[in-house]
Amino acid sequence: QEKDDLSAAITESHRIHRFRQLNVHVHNKRLDELLQHNGLKRVPVYPDGNCFFTAASLHLLNQDKGTLREALCLHMNENVQHYVDFFPCTGSEHERTQQVRASVEELRENGVWNTTANDILPLALANFTRRRVKIFSSKLDKPVWDITPSLKTGETASVFSPIYLAFLAPRGQPEHFDGCLLKKRYIYTEFGDTCPSHEQEAEELQHSQDACTNEANGLDSDSTESEQESPNIPGIYITPPKKARGRKRVAHPENWKRNVRKQLKLSGQQYTSSRGKTIQAKSLKVVDCSKCKLKCTEKISHEERETVFQTFYDLQNYERQKDFVCRHVEEKRTRTYLDESDQPVQKKRLVDRKYFFTVGGEKVRVCKRFFQATLSIGHAYIQHALEHSADGTFTGEDKRGKNIPSNKTSNTDRNRVKQHIESFPAVESHYCRKNTNTRRFLDSTLNVNKMYKMYKDECETADVTPVSSSMYRHIFTTEYNLSFHHPKKDQCLLCNVYHEEKKRNMLTSERETEYSEHMERKVESRTEKAKDKKEAQESDNLYVATFDMEAVLPTPFDLTSQTYYKRKLSTYNLSVFSLADKKAACYVWNESEGQRGSNEVGTCLYKHILSLPQSVQHVILYSDTCTGQNRNQFITAALHHAVQNIPNIQTIDQKFLESGHSQMECDSMHACIERSRRGVKIHHPDQWITVIQCARDSDPYTVVTLEHDAFYDFKELARNTMRNTKHDINNRRVNWLKLKWIRVTKADTDTVYFKYRMKDQFSQIKIKGTSRRGRPQVGTTSLSLLYTSQLPIPNAKKADLTDLCRSGVIPSRHHEFYSKLPSSSTVRDCLAEVDVTEENDDTDDD
Numbered sequence: 001q002e003k004d005d006l007s008a009a010i011t012e013s014h015r016i017h018r019f020r021q022l023n024v025h026v027h028n029k030r031l032d033e034l035l036q037h038n039g040l041k042r043v044p045v046y047p048d049g050n051c052f053f054t055a056a057s058l059h060l061l062n063q064d065k066g067t068l069r070e071a072l073c074l075h076m077n078e079n080v081q082h083y084v085d086f087f088p089c090t091g092s093e094h095e096r097t098q099q100v101r102a103s104v105e106e107l108r109e110n111g112v113w114n115t116t117a118n119d120i121l122p123l124a125l126a127n128f129t130r131r132r133v134k135i136f137s138s139k140l141d142k143p144v145w146d147i148t149p150s151l152k153t154g155e156t157a158s159v160f161s162p163i164y165l166a167f168l169a170p171r172g173q174p175e176h177f178d179g180c181l182l183k184k185r186y187i188y189t190e191f192g193d194t195c196p197s198h199e200q201e202a203e204e205l206q207h208s209q210d211a212c213t214n215e216a217n218g219l220d221s222d223s224t225e226s227e228q229e230s231p232n233i234p235g236i237y238i239t240p241p242k243k244a245r246g247r248k249r250v251a252h253p254e255n256w257k258r259n260v261r262k263q264l265k266l267s268g269q270q271y272t273s274s275r276g277k278t279i280q281a282k283s284l285k286v287v288d289c290s291k292c293k294l295k296c297t298e299k300i301s302h303e304e305r306e307t308v309f310q311t312f313y314d315l316q317n318y319e320r321q322k323d324f325v326c327r328h329v330e331e332k333r334t335r336t337y338l339d340e341s342d343q344p345v346q347k348k349r350l351v352d353r354k355y356f357f358t359v360g361g362e363k364v365r366v367c368k369r370f371f372q373a374t375l376s377i378g379h380a381y382i383q384h385a386l387e388h389s390a391d392g393t394f395t396g397e398d399k400r401g402k403n404i405p406s407n408k409t410s411n412t413d414r415n416r417v418k419q420h421i422e423s424f425p426a427v428e429s430h431y432c433r434k435n436t437n438t439r440r441f442l443d444s445t446l447n448v449n450k451m452y453k454m455y456k457d458e459c460e461t462a463d464v465t466p467v468s469s470s471m472y473r474h475i476f477t478t479e480y481n482l483s484f485h486h487p488k489k490d491q492c493l494l495c496n497v498y499h500e501e502k503k504r505n506m507l508t509s510e511r512e513t514e515y516s517e518h519m520e521r522k523v524e525s526r527t528e529k530a531k532d533k534k535e536a537q538e539s540d541n542l543y544v545a546t547f548d549m550e551a552v553l554p555t556p557f558d559l560t561s562q563t564y565y566k567r568k569l570s571t572y573n574l575s576v577f578s579l580a581d582k583k584a585a586c587y588v589w590n591e592s593e594g595q596r597g598s599n600e601v602g603t604c605l606y607k608h609i610l611s612l613p614q615s616v617q618h619v620i621l622y623s624d625t626c627t628g629q630n631r632n633q634f635i636t637a638a639l640h641h642a643v644q645n646i647p648n649i650q651t652i653d654q655k656f657l658e659s660g661h662s663q664m665e666c667d668s669m670h671a672c673i674e675r676s677r678r679g680v681k682i683h684h685p686d687q688w689i690t691v692i693q694c695a696r697d698s699d700p701y702t703v704v705t706l707e708h709d710a711f712y713d714f715k716e717l718a719r720n721t722m723r724n725t726k727h728d729i730n731n732r733r734v735n736w737l738k739l740k741w742i743r744v745t746k747a748d749t750d751t752v753y754f755k756y757r758m759k760d761q762f763s764q765i766k767i768k769g770t771s772r773r774g775r776p777q778v779g780t781t782s783l784s785l786l787y788t789s790q791l792p793i794p795n796a797k798k799a800d801l802t803d804l805c806r807s808g809v810i811p812s813r814h815h816e817f818y819s820k821l822p823s824s825s826t827v828r829d830c831l832a833e834v835d836v837t838e839e840n841d842d843t844d845d846d
Contacts (some may be wrong), residue, residue, distance in 0.1 A: 002057075002286055008735075018510070020173065023495060027138035027170040034136050034143055035180060038252065042166045043179030043817070049111030051177040056125055056133075057165045058179045062154035066110065072121060073108045075128045077101060082127075082151060086120050089840065118476050125163065127151040130319065132162035136180060139169050141481075146253070161317045170829070245426050266321070268313035268376070284309050287373035296370035304359050312375050322394035325385040328363075330354045353386075386502075397691060413467050417475050420455045425567045425800065426482055439481045443554070446484055446564055448473050454564065492660025522658040524758040525740065529657070532620050534579035540615045546622040546664040547576045547605065547631060549596060550673065557682035562809050566800035567829070569821075571685045571795070572596055573673070573692065574604045575701075577666040583699065585611075586692050589706040590685040592790045592821050599786050600706075601629045602638030602714040607704065609642045609649060621651045624662035626736060631656055633725045636752060640744040640767070641783065654742045655758075672696055684814045686838050708787040721781055722752075722767040729764045798823035 003698030035042055045051045045057060055064035060068065076083050078280045080100050089096035089104065103117040126133045127149045135145040146162075161599075164180035253259055264271035269284035284305055289296040300308075315321050322770075331353040339345045355371035358519045372378060425439035452472045459466040466472075476482065498515040499509045529544075536544040554568035570591040577584045587604040594600045609619055623630040657664070676695040682688060689703045718725075728734055732756070741755035743762065753762040799820060804814045 002645065008733075012512075012531065023170045024173065027168055030140075031136065031138040031166055031168060038136065038178050040136070040164055040166075040182055043181060045176075045178050047174070047176050049113045052113075052121055055165050055177045055179040056163055059670040069110070070108065072105050072124050072128055076104045076117070076120070079127070079151065080104075082125070083120055086123065087116060092675065122147050122165075123150060127165065131317075133165065134162040135167050137167040137169060139167075144251075146251075161315075161320075172479040194325070196763060203211075207378045217759040219464040224625055251690070253799065260399075263316060266313070266318060282309075282376040284312060285373035285376055287370050289367060289370055292367050292370070294365060294367050294370075296366040300357060300359055300366065300370075303355075308357050308359075308374055309376070315552050318398040319394055319396075322385040322388075322396065324391050325375075325382055326394050328356045328358070328371075328387040329386060330356070331386060341781050345518045350779075409467055413465075414475060416464070417455065417467055417472055418479070420458065421451070421476055421480060421482075423565050424451070425565070432675045434645050439483055442482055443564060443568075444484060445554075448476055450564070451476070495660060518658065521740070521757065522661045525655070525657045526661075527620055528758050529654060532655075533579040536578075536620075540613075542580075542620070543612055543615045543616045543618070544579045544620045544622070545576050545608075546579065546666045547574060548623060548664060548666045549601070549669075550670045551573050553677075553688050555590070555682055555685045555688070555702075556810055557677065557680070558809060562807060563804065565640060566804055567797040569685060569797070569801060571688050571689070571816075572600070574601060574602075575666045575669045576608050577664070577669060579665060582665075583702070584666070585704060586669070586737075587704045587706055588685075588688060588692065589710075590836070592707060592793060593708045594787065594791065598629055598632050598634040599714050600711055602635050603706070603711045603786075605635070606638050606642050606712065608638075608711075609646060609652070612649075614648050617648055617650045618653075619649060619651070620655065622655050622657060622664060624664070625659045626655045630654075632723055632736060634714045634718050636742055636744065637722055638712075639713045639742075640752065641714075641717060641781070643746050644749060644781075647762055649746070651745045656740050669695070669701065677776050683810045684817060685836055709785060710788050712783045717781070724765065727765070728754075729766055732763075734765060790823035792827050794827045794829040795823045795825050796829055 032042065043055075045054045049063040050069065054069045055063055057063045057068050063071070084096050084100050085092075087096070087100050100117075106112060107117045120132045120680055122145070124136060126147045130149055133145075133147040134150075135147070137143050147166075164182070166178040166180040168176045168178065178496065237627070238344060245606045253261075256361075258274070261271050261274070265279070270279065270281040272278055276530070284302075285296070286758075289298075312321060312324055315324065331351045334346075334349055334352055353368070355366050355368055357366055357371070357374070358364075366374075370381070382398075385394055388394060424442055424446065426442055452469050455472060456466045483656050494515065495518070498507070498511060526719055532542075532544045536542045550573040553571040553573060555571055556563055556568060572591070574587045574592070576587075577586060585608060587607070589600070605621065612619070625631050629635075635654065639654060643649050643652045649840065656662075672695040673692055677691050680691060686705070689705065693700045695701060725736075726734060735756075738756050739754050740758055741753075741762075743753040745751070745753075750766055750768040752765045752767050754765065755762060801818045801821070804810045805818055810818065
């Protein structure tokens with residue numbers, strides 16, 4: 001017995017591990033494809049809590065992960081007033097500042113990666129280095145972050161030499177930064193140092209990457225054992241990603257014509273100006289210093305001049321090239337002289353300048369003509385650099401292309417768009433877990449085009465010129481994490497994974513076996529349903545039906561623009577479809593009368609079985625594998641109570657279709673209801689009854705309305721009557737998440753039969769359990785009511801419904817109903833059902 005339990009646990013652990021491997025590999029593959037598309041390559045970094053600093057240090061000279069961590073923490077402390085607004089702090093300004101300093105102080109420790117200061121590090125890195133930080137992420141919703149310096153100290157970030165980082169963010173697993181470098185090497189040299197040759201640079205770059213890779217693999221940088229591997233390498237996962245098109249295209253400013261033109265100019269290469277004129281490439285100019293008293297050509301050879309020239313243009317950065325000039329030119333004010341009347345007079349030349357180049361690690365003085373000819377620059381270039389310098393450092397910025405366009409959207413117009421977007425009620429996801437994302441959901445009937453149309457109508461009313469639809473969409477997609485709610489569908493992850501692996505020739509024997517068993521279970525369940533349907537058509541003693549919850553029905557349901565800005569009352573419908581005679585019933589209630597849990601579903605099934613003809617002795621119910629609503633001990637308690645208390649019912653079977661393939665006949669009912677409600681205005685939940693009854697012309701659906709005092713507490717019943725639900729009669733643990741067939745009978749009052757496969761033999765659970773003395777444990781078997789009064793709705797929803805009544809959208813005859821709805825501030829305002837983007841840990845289907 002223990003060996004069987006251990007084997008089952010190991011099998012489940014392997015399955016979870018394979019899916020985690022799939023998740024990591026999907027993100028790795030997606031990230032590598034994104035980097036390859038942008039001409040970049042990833043450099044693995046060891047995950048030791050310093051990955052961000054190690055990855056960033058690849059782009060910085062004289063900085064390792066330790067010194068960079070210390071420098072960034074010092075920078076944030078010195079500019080704490082700038083960063084305090086980026087931290088989730090509360091309290092007074094002094095208290096917020098202290099919270100930020102404490103968080104930064106915590107970040108100083110080696111290997112620490114906390115959750116408050118780490119999100120600000122990319123911005124701090126951009127401000128500290130005065131360069132753009134470009135992060136390529138494996139996330140689909142935001143694959144590229146482009147961060148520019150926000151500190152206005154005369155510093156600016158360059159478009160052409162950003163710090164590239166690769167960000168791996170698999171769902172539910174630790175996030176990680178890797179290094180990221182251009183496939184064509186940029187050369188970053190510290191001013192005053194000699195520029196190595198290209199061969200030396202390539203060798204140093206390869207050594208740097210090899211050292212970083214060795215560190216990621218757990219090796220010393222001097223190790224030569226290439227065959228040694230580390231389990232930390234994520235590249236061993238082989239499952240391919242599912243390609244998904246992003247919501248909007250990713251901008252690549254580095255490929256824009258004007259930016260390419262700027263980069264060519266900064267690198268000294270030939271380019272074509274905006275007016276179509278071809279500008280020749282910069283070159284080393286010939287200079288005659290034979291008569292120069294400094295003898296420049298004798299002190300610096302032609303090869304050394306080429307090295308200096310290449311160093312200067314390999315910087316490819318406006319600020320750093322100006323810095324180069326400032327660092328190699330010294331100036332001091334000229335002395336005054338006394339005129340004939342012994343009065344001090346300032347010379348016409350205000351400053352004296354000395355020009356230098358660094359050769360062999362030493363500064364060599366040269367004349368101005370030699371300096372300009374070597375760098376291929378003019379007097380104005382030098383003059384501008386020195387006029388905007390302080391302590392030998394360039395403090396200006398490249399203002400080309402920084403002028404504000406005449407057609408730029410003003411802040412007033414942008415704020416008006418934001419106010420309109422924020423006027424729509426957005427709610428949290430159905431599941432409230434720790435560390436979930438901050439995405440919020442809008443009404444399922446909305447879309448960006450509808451929102452923009454309503455925005456234009458508001459602007460026309462206010463006599464204001466609206467922004468373009470593209471600008472409205474840009475603000476919506478870039479400044480808000482909003483989504484339009486779409487109920488989760490029955491999707492088969494295993495089939496998707498299998499076909500992707502098969503297409504890439506990466507199938508394993510374990511995956512083949514898992515998929516074949518999955519398809520066998522699908523065929524078994526569908527064959528079983530077809531067999532039961534045929535038997536039900538031939539016998540009056542057998543009743544076979546499918547049941548499922550419909551997507552939430554909102555009230556009021558009105559296409560007027562005002563309803564989009566308000567929260568709505570949810571109405572629920574559980575549909576039951578008889579396979580033999582195609583009769584159907586709908587059990588309807590609104591959220592003030594009950595929720596959508598197993599108690600409500602169990603009540604509907606119990607009442608439906610009560611309504612069956614006296615000739616029915618055997619009931620078979622088919623459903624999907626939603627654990628929260630259908631496949632659990634509380635529904636089993638409801639069915640067990642029904643078979644024991646309804647005289648004509650002898651046996652009840654509940655069968656579950658295969659996860660991902662649970663298409664049922666009751667789904668057609670929901671499609672008919674969807675068609676029936678088109679063009680209909682609904683202002684009261686009871687009006688949904690008419691819509692449902694009119695959904696089918698012949699043999700209309702039977703509608704049963706339920707109020708709060710109609711629901712039973714089957715969870716309490718399960719606690720009283722099902723003392724044992726964990727172990728079968730052989731003391732094997734029962735996995736309710738894997739059950740395919742549950743049977744309760746009138747003959748065996750203390751037994752629940754179950755199967756894991758349709759073709760298996762029944763196993764048994766003795767639900768009453770026994771005491772230590774061997775006596776059966778029996779609790780009360782009577783049903784108790786689930787609710788004693790109506791359920792409160794969120795205060796915000798009650799306020800929105802009241803506004804709709806006050807504005808006349810909801811007719812006055814319904815005002816009394818909405819005014820009497822109870823409300824509470826403790827009720828969570830969230831989706832009533834699972835969205836298609838959410839993952840449900842408890843269910844296979846939803």
